[in-house]
Amino acid sequence: GDVRLWGGRFADGPAEALARLSASVHFDWRLAPYDIAGSRAHARVLHTAGLLTADELERMQGGLDRLEKDVADGTFTGTIADEDVHTALERGLLERLGPDLGGKLRAGRSRNDQVATLFRMYLRDHARIIGGLLAELQEALVGLAEAHADVAMPGRTHLQHAQPVLFAHHVLAHVQALSRDAERLRQWDERTAVSPYGSGALAGSSLGLDPEAVAADLGFERGSSGNSIDGTASRDFVAEFAFITAMIGIDLSRIAEEVIIWNTKEFSFVTLHDAFSTGSSIMPQKKNPDIAELARGKSGRLIGNLTGLLATLKALPLAYNRDLQEDKEPVFDSCDQLEVLLPAFTGMMATLTVNRARMEELAPAGFSLATDIAEWLVKQGVPFRVAHEVAGECVKECEARGIELDGLTDEQFAAISPHLTPEVRSVLNVPGALASRSGRGGTAPSAVAVQLGEVKTDLAVQ
Ligand code: ARG
Numbered sequence: 506g507d508v509r510l511w512g513g514r515f516a517d518g519p520a521e522a523l524a525r526l527s528a529s530v531h532f533d534w535r536l537a538p539y540d541i542a543g544s545r546a547h548a549r550v551l552h553t554a555g556l557l558t559a560d561e562l563e564r565m566q567g568g569l570d571r572l573e574k575d576v577a578d579g580t581f582t583g584t585i586a587d588e589d590v591h592t593a594l595e596r597g598l599l600e601r602l603g604p605d606l607g608g609k610l611r612a613g614r615s616r617n618d619q620v621a622t623l624f625r626m627y628l629r630d631h632a633r634i635i636g637g638l639l640a641e642l643q644e645a646l647v648g649l650a651e652a653h654a655d656v657a658m659p660g661r662t663h664l665q666h667a668q669p670v671l672f673a674h675h676v677l678a679h680v681q682a683l684s685r686d687a688e689r690l691r692q693w694d695e696r697t698a699v700s701p702y703g704s705g706a707l708a709g710s711s712l713g714l715d716p717e718a719v720a721a722d723l724g725f726e727r728g729s730s731g732n733s734i735d736g737t738a739s740r741d742f743v744a745e746f747a748f749i750t751a752m753i754g755i756d757l758s759r760i761a762e763e764v765i766i767w768n769t770k771e772f773s774f775v776t777l778h779d780a781f782s783t784g785s786s787i788m789p790q791k792k793n794p795d796i797a798e799l800a801r802g803k804s805g806r807l808i809g810n811l812t813g814l815l816a817t818l819k820a821l822p823l824a825y826n827r828d829l830q831e832d833k834e835p836v837f838d839s840c841d842q843l844e845v846l847l848p849a850f851t852g853m854m855a856t857l858t859v860n861r862a863r864m865e866e867l868a869p870a871g872f873s874l875a876t877d878i879a880e881w882l883v884k885q886g887v888p889f890r891v892a893h894e895v896a897g898e899c900v901k902e903c904e905a906r907g908i909e910l911d912g913l914t915d916e917q918f919a920a921i922s923p924h925l926t927p928e929v930r931s932v933l934n935v936p937g938a939l940a941s942r943s944g945r946g947g948t949a950p951s952a953v954a955v956q957l958g959e960v961k962t963d964l965a966v967q
Contacts, residue, residue, distance in 0.1 A: 509588075509592070510591075510592055510595065510611070510616070524585060524586065524588070525585065527588055528585045528587075528588055528589070529588070529589045529590070529830050529833070530583035530584065530585065530587050530588060530589050530590055530592075530593055531585070532833060532834050532837060533589055533590040533620075533833055534582070534583055534590050534593075535627065535837065536590050536620075536623045536624070536627055537576050537583075537590050537593075537594060538573070538576070538577075539622075539623040539626040539627055540590055540591055540594050540619065540623055541569055541572060541573045541576070541594065542626070542723060543619055543622055543623055543626075543702060543719075543723065544569055544594070544598070544610060545566060545569055545722075546702065546718075546719045546722035546723050547610065547613075547614055547702065547714075547719060548562055548565045548566060548569070548610060549562065549718065549719075549722065550613075550703075550714045550715050550716075550718050550719055551609070551610070551612060551613065551712075551714065553714075553715060553718065554613075554712055554713045554714050554715070555713075556609070556612060556613075556712060557609060561606055561609065564602065564606055565602065565606060565609075565610065568598055568601045568602040568606070568607065569598065571601050572594065572597045572598055572601055575597070576594075576597070581597050589616065589620075589830075591616045591619050591620065592616075595607075595610070595611065598610060612712060613703075613705065613710040613711075613712040613714045614702070614703075614705065614710075615704075615705045615706035615707075615737075617704070617705070617706050617707065617737040617824070617825040618701045618702050618703060618704040618705055618706070618733070618736060618737050619702070620829075621701040621704070621736060621737050621739075622700050622701050622702040622723065624743065624832070624833065625697050625699075625700070625701070625725075625742060626723060626724075628697065628742070628743070628746050628836065628840075629694055629697055629698070631840040631844075632690045632693060632694050632697075632746065632749075633690075633694070634840075634844060635690065635750070635753070635840065635843050635844065635847070636687055636690045636691070636967075638843070638844065638847035638848060638851070639683055639686060639687050639690075639753065639847065640687065640964060640967055641847070641848075641851050642683060642847060642850060642851040642854065643680050643683050643684065643687070643960075643964055643967075644964060645851045645854045645855035646676050646677075646679060646680045646683075646854055647677075647680060647957070647960060647961060647964065648855065649676050649854060649855070649857060649859075650672070650673035650676040650677050650680070650953075650957060651673070651957065653672050653673055653676075653859050653861065654671070654673050654950070654953070654954070654957075655671070655950060656671065656672040656673070656859060656861045656864055656865065657669050657670070657671060657672070657864065657865050657868040657935045657936075657939060658670060658671070658672045658675060658774070658864040658865075658867070658868055659864070659867045659868050659870065659871065659873055660675065660873075660948070665871065666867075666870060666871030666872070666873045667873060668873050668874075668876055668877075668938070668948075669868040669869060669873055669874070669935045669938050669939060669948075670939070670948040671939060671948050671950065671953050672859065672864060673953050673957065674948045674953045674956070677953065677956055677957065677960060679756070679759070679760050680960055681960070682756045682759075683753075683756055684960070684963055684964075684967070686749065686752055686753045686756060687967050688967075689749045689752070690749055691967075693742070693745055693746060693749055695726075695727075696742070696745075697742045697746075698724075698725050698726040698727040699720070699725055699727045699728065699729065699730055699736075700716065700719060700720035700723055700725035700728070700729045700730065701729070701730045701733075701736030701737055702716060702719040702720065702723065702729065703715075703716025703719055703720075703729055703730070703733070703736075704716070704730055704733035704734075704736035704737045705733060705737075706737065706824075706825065707733060707734050707737050707738070707823075707824035707825060708733055708734070709733040716729035716730070717729050734823050734824045737824050737825045738821075738823045738824040738825055738826075738829075740814075740818055740829060740832050741818075743814060743832050743836055744811070744814055744815055744818060746836055746839075747807075747810050747811040747814050747835060747836050747839055748811055750807055750810075750811075750836070750839040750840070750843055751804070751807040751808050751810065751811045751839070753807075753843060754800070754803055754804035754806075754807035754808070754839075754842075754843070754846075755804050755807075755808070757800045757804060757846070757847075757850060758800055758801045758804035760797075760800075760850075760854070761794075761796075761797035761798070761800035761801045761850075762797070762801060764777075764794055764797040764853070764854075764857070765794050765797050765798065765801070768794050768797075772863075773860055773863050774859070774860055774863055774864055775857050775858060775859055775860060776857075776858040776860065777792065777794055777853060777856075777857065777858075778852075778853070778856035778857070778858070779792075780852070780856065781796055781849070781852050781853040781856055782794060782795065782796070782853075783795040794853075796849045796850055796852075796853045797850075797853065799846065799849075800846055800850055803842050803846055806838070806842060807839050807842060807843075809835075810835035810836065810838055810839045811835075811839075813835050814831075814832060814835045814836070817829075817831045817832060818832075865935070868935045869909065869910075869911070869933075869934070869935050869938075870909065872899075872900045872903060872909065872910055874910050874911075874932065874933050874934075874935075874938055875896045875897070875899065875900050875910065876896070877932040877933065877937070877938045877941070878892075878895070878896040878899055878910065878925075878929060878932065878933070879892040879893050879895070879896040880892070880932075880941075881929055881931075881932045882895060882896070882922075882924055882925075882929075885924055887924050895921060895922040895924065895925065898921045898922070899913060899918070899921055899925075902917060902921060910933055911930065911933040911934070915927045
């Protein structure tokens, strides 16, 4: 039979080519449980408004229960002929309740307010799922930092040796970024807790339905839309979700890139666990960081999902336009990608072996203690401009001799500047350099311990 929701004014059914273009049921089927929840809430307000008797309401809820079960176990599925999930489920209800009762549910609602509501519900659930997976990654990184609390490494700027830092300090920098992403998800969730149900096609309903009751029923803490046009036409909640997921992807890609570099023969800072790395079909010796590479690659895909969606929304006039059907696949994909990526990524980070000897050997290399000479001179009363110059001379001397800073003799120091007494050696070692940066947020073990405590407290409430 014709399942179209709009057959009345049409003499002919849709052309095959139109039906195929129009169909979204193959990707919006995942909204089915939310659609049924929405229908339950809608049936209740129809009853409150006197449009369904108590008996009808009860039979309606019974039909929705059966439909829900059949959807869950796969007995009932949508087809291309249904066009979308909403139409398919209406058919399912009609099949279970007959046209007289089944046909009453559509009063006062439109697929436009339905889809805007269900999409919010779906994304809110997935924001929580992704937030949970993110917390597991943060915990793995905190564990990595804690287990290597005293390991020094070369801190870099421009990928060049800059100043020694604690490995834990570096790892916690990534945790800070992920904490902001988690906070973004929570704040987005709060902003998205508004239900468009009751907005109808765009103008609201004349049937005396109570959108606030539906909103409360469906768990929208901030009630129903204050503007039915906005309720049906706005998708900034989708764009923002796509941004947050893209940002998570980008933050993962920055960790990933470092893991890839650290895992090279040249760096040899880390070794990946066998269970979280892959081999080569031809080169027997290979052990590849594929998880990190997929994270790097998928971040591009997540950015694409965001930019594609923004392009769809640009200049779209109010209210609903069918272009909006293009809003779902990109963010469904963003959810899917992160939900498959995050557990693997967490596994990789949780099982990483850190090569402490290699990191510590390189920590002072590349004259990374030159700043410490300059700051030591400042403490002796030398103006920083001069101190910087003198420390630079030390580096020049070392480069010419092919040695590191602590290889200079007392005589060579004295020849560079009379201020460079043998006491300068007190800062020419990594533990001294680290410990001296003890202000808030610095790399001293004491400061990193404070940060670790803060991060753990934050994670506990997240
Ligand atoms: N499937 C559509 C979407 O995802 C909702 C249906 C609204 N269709 C319509 N012709 N008003 O946006």
